[in-house]
Amino acid sequence: MAKKSKGPFKPETRLVTAGRDTQGQHGFVNPAVYHASTVLYPTAEDQIAHRARYQYGRRGTPTTEAMENALRELEGEQCAGVALLPSGLAAIATALMSVAGSGDHILVTDSVYRPTRTFCDSVFKRMGVETTYYDPLIGKDIARLFKPNTRAVFVEAPGSQSFEMQDIPAIAEVAHTKKAVVLMDNTWATPLYFRAFEKGVDLSIQAGTKYIGGHSDVMFGTVSANAATATALKTTVGNMGICVGPDDVYLALRGFRTMGVRLARHYESGLQIARWLEKRPEVLRVMHPALESDPGHAIWKRDFTGACGLFSIVLKPAPDKAVHAFMNELALFGMGFSWGGFESLVIAFDCAEYRTATKWSPGGPTLRFHIGLEDTGDLIADLERGFAALAAAK
Ligand SMILES: Cc1ncc(COP(=O)(O)O)c(C=O)c1O
Numbered sequence: 416m417a418k419k420s421k422g423p424f425k426p427e428t429r430l431v432t433a434g435r436d437t438q439g440q441h442g443f444v445n446p447a448v449y450h451a452s453t454v455l456y457p458t459a460e461d462q463i464a465h466r467a468r469y470q471y472g473r474r475g476t477p478t479t480e481a482m483e484n485a486l487r488e489l490e491g492e493q494c495a496g497v498a499l500l501p502s503g504l505a506a507i508a509t510a511l512m513s514v515a516g517s518g519d520h521i522l523v524t525d526s527v528y529r530p531t532r533t534f535c536d537s538v539f540k541r542m543g544v545e546t547t548y549y550d551p552l553i554g555k556d557i558a559r560l561f562k563p564n565t566r567a568v569f570v571e572a573p574g575s576q577s578f579e580m581q582d583i584p585a586i587a588e589v590a591h592t593k594k595a596v597v598l599m600d601n602t603w604a605t606p607l608y609f610r611a612f613e614k615g616v617d618l619s620i621q622a623g624t625k626y627i628g629g630h631s632d633v634m635f636g637t638v639s640a641n642a643a644t645a646t647a648l649k650t651t652v653g654n655m656g657i658c659v660g661p662d663d664v665y666l667a668l669r670g671f672r673t674m675g676v677r678l679a680r681h682y683e684s685g686l687q688i689a690r691w692l693e694k695r696p697e698v699l700r701v702m703h704p705a706l707e708s709d710p711g712h713a714i715w716k717r718d719f720t721g722a723c724g725l726f727s728i729v730l731k732p733a734p735d736k737a738v739h740a741f742m743n744e745l746a747l748f749g750m751g752f753s754w755g756g757f758e759s760l761v762i763a764f765d766c767a768e769y770r771t772a773t774k775w776s777p778g779g780p781t782l783r784f785h786i787g788l789e790d791t792g793d794l795i796a797d798l799e800r801g802f803a804a805l806a807a808a809k
Contacts, residue, residue, distance in 0.1 A: 420432070426489055426606065426607050426675070427607070429485075429488050429489050430489060430607075430671060430673075430674055430675045432488075433484065433485040433486075433487075433488035433489055434481045434483070434484035434485030434486075434487075434488060434668075435485075436481065439477065440477075445665075445668070446477050446665075448478055448664075449477055450661050451476050451661070452471065452472040452473070453471070453472070454469050454470055454472070473656060473658045474653070474658075476661065478665055478668075479499055479658070479661070481668060482499060482667055482668045482671070483498075483499060486606075486637055486639060486671070487639070489606050490611075490612065490619070491606075491610065491612065493612035493613070493641050493642075494612060494640070495641055495642040495644075496639075496646075496648060497638070497639050497640070498637065498640075498649065499635070499636075499637055499659045499667075500635075500636040500637065500638065500652070500657055500659065501634060501658075501659050501663070502622070502624060502634045502636050503600075503621065503622020503624050503625070503636040504530050504531070504534070505636050506621070506622065506636030506637055506638050507528070507534065507600060507620055508534050509638060509648075509651055510598050510618045510620050510648065511534065511535070511539065512651050512655075513618070513647040513650070513651035513652075514566055514567045514596050514598065514618070514647060515539070515567050516543075516544065517542055517544070518543055518564060519543075519544050519545070519564050519565075520545045520546075520547065520562045520564045520565045521535070521539075521546050521547075521566060521567045521568070521569065522546075522547050522548075522557065522560055522561070522568045523535055523547070523548055523549070524569065524570055524571055524574065524581060525549060525770050525771060525772035525773045526573075526574025526576075526577055526579050526581075526773075527548075527571050527574075527575060527600070528571060528575040529575065529769060531569065531571075532548075547560055548770075548771050548772040549772050550772050550773050551572075551574050551579040551580075551581050551773070552579060552581070553586075554582040555585040555586070555588070555589055557586050557589050558589045558592075561589075566596070567595055567596050567598055568587075568595055568597050568598070569598045569599075569600075570586060570597060570616070571603075572599070572603070572604075572609075572711075572714075573702075573704050573711060573715075576727055576764045576766055576781075577727065577775065577777075578702035578703065578727055579711060580710075580711025580712075580714040580715055581714070582714055583614050583615060583616065583718065584615050584718070586615075587614065587616060591615065596617040596618065596643065596644055597616050597617050597618070598616070598617065598618040598619075599618070599619050599620065600620050600621075601616070601619045601620060602620070602625050602626070602755075603722075603725060604719055604721070605621060605626050605674065606619070606621075607674065607675060607678055608678070608682075608720050608722065608723070609718065609719050609720075611639070612639075616641075617640070617641050617643050617644045618638055618640050619638070619639045619640075620636070620637070620638050621636065622635075622636055623635030623667050624636070624753060624755065625753070625754055625755025626670075626677065626678055626681075626723060626755040627755075628666060628670045628755065628756070629670040629673065629674060629677050629755060629756060629757065630666075631753065631755075631757070631758065632666065633663050633666040633667055633670070635659060635663055635664075635666075677757070677788065678723060679721070681723050681724030681786060681787070681788070682705075682721045682722050682723060682724070684724060684786045684787075684789075684791045684794070685703070685722060685723065685724035685725070685784075686703070686722065687791050688791060688794060688795065688798070689701050689703040689705075689726050690706065691795055691798075692728055693706065695802065696731075697730055697733070697802055697806075698729070699728075699729040699731050699777075699778055700728065700729040700778075701727075701728050701729075702728065702729070703722070703726035703727075705721075705722040724754075724759075724784075724785050725754050725755075725783070725784070725785050725786075726784060727764070727782065727784070728781070729778055729779045730781070730782065730805075732778070732780070733779070733805060733809060734809065735780075737806075737808040737809045738780045738805065739808075740804040740805055740808035741801040741802065741804055741805040741808075742763065742782070742801070743804070744801045744805075745761060745798070745800070746797055746800075747759050747789055747793060747794055747797040748760055748761040748784070748794075748797065748801075754785035756785075756787065758785075758788075759784070759786055759787035759794060760785040760787070761782055761783070761785075763780065763781070763782055764782070766781075
């Protein structure tokens with residue numbers, strides 16, 4: 416039998432206890448994986464009245480419910496509803512669809528994850544939603560970009576790849592005065608390190624593919640809504656018929672239970688390597704808001720309680736072949752998109768071609784690192800070999 420909750424518990428404890436119904440699972444610690452579409456009603460009366468705890472596979476099973484309840488408890492009291500989606504991008508698109516439609520205008524940070532931008536410039540444009548991109552450092556000056564039909568502001572902090580910090584409480588205050596809602600891509604910090612609802616966010620999105628899953632083996636996304644947005648979110652997800660396969664929900668819930676220890680290690684190792692890189696003569700700048708040297712550090716310190724393992728660097732000008740030699744030499748850093756898994760990664764990137772509200776000119780080649788759970792001494796030794804290869808290829 417499940418023991419009685421003696422909470423309120425800290426978020427790290429909630430990761431372990433939230434959404435558990437041991438009694439309902441015959442005493443087993445984890446929920447069963449329900450592969451299900453049809454739900455049978457015992458009588459005609461029940462069927463006609465839709466009288467059953469579960470109605471249909473798409474609309475929820477004990478497996479999806481366990482994940483939803485767990486995330487809702489982690490988010491805290493202001494969370495009024497949670498939706499599970501088949502990817503982070505699906506979560507972003509669905510959240511946006513739940514708050515804006517034909518004839519509306521939205522404001523989106525210029526530092527947003529690029530496929531979010533593509534969604535706005537393609538599907539939303541076709542639907543008649545106008546998007547204005549804004550400088551992520553705009554703060555309360557965002558007020559001047561509002562139009563009478565502005566329905567939503569989409570924030571992401573730190574910025575995708577470029578790591579600008581945003582003053583989310585200031586932006587949210589303006590948005591709410593203008594009767595618009597605030598959506599946030601909170602994948603980097605997760606609800607453990609950024610309490611989105613307490614900072615004025617109405618819809619908080621996570622690409623669960625990253626730290627919730629944590630093992631690079633699941634595509635998954637979540638949207639958490641406050642009381643102002645929960646009904647619209649639920650209706651949109653329900654009407655569009657979106658649901659996640661039960662095995663992926665199970666993998667996500669399994670990852671969720673250990674996210675606290677993994678994230679703490681990613682944070683510690685990431686910062687250690689960022690500090691090491693900052694001292695390297697080949698490096699012009701490290702973009703990591705937890706570093707005192709970062710322009711966004713004051714905001715990070717005020718609003719966040721931690722960081723993950725993802726950050727970027729600007730190298731001093733070097734020919735492409737030297738940068739490629741550096742990347743090719745690394746044995747412990749795979750070259751792949753995505754992040755949040757147990758392994759270290761590196762990618763080269765360039766934001767210049769798609770930014771519209773700000774100019775991207777970092778002063779040298781840019782690389783994004785994800786610091787995994789490996790020993791940091793081994794990672795540093797690997798990076799040293801990379802820098803030797805870079806010097807040799809110049
Ligand atoms: C910040 C951010 N948000 C959203 C996504 C999209 O997640 P998914 O790949 O699960 O669609 C990503 C993926 O890289 C991301 O980096």
